[in-house]
Amino acid sequence: MxxxxxxxxxxxxxxxxxxxxxxxxxxxxxxxxxxxxxxxxxxxxRRRMTSPPIKLAADAPLRKLSPDAVKRLDTESVAEADAARAHAVRR
Missing domain, CATH: 1.10.1220 (Arc Repressor Mutant)
Structure with a gap:
């Protein structure tokens, strides 16, 4: 080819x-x-991950969230951090 x-x-x-x-x-x-x-x-x-990269308590609210919900939380926190930086720059 x-x-x-x-x-x-x-x-x-x-x-x-x-x-x-x-x-x-x-x-x-x-x-x-x-x-x-x-x-x-x-x-x-390739090494397969056998344990999670972070440890959460058995009753941690994050354990009850779906992977999509966790991604949304992460996206929201990044957006909030970006907004805070933009606000700080304007001052």
Missing amino acids: RTTLDLPDDVLRRAKIAAVERGSSLRQLVTDALRHEIEGATPST
């Missing part, structure tokens, strides 16, 4: 040199590099 990549000049130059030094084509170098990157990102290399 044909595709176009927009690479920084220095990266392309180094890739061409590496391909010549390996005795292969730029196409083969890019293919090998992509395969290596994709195969290296297997789920076994």
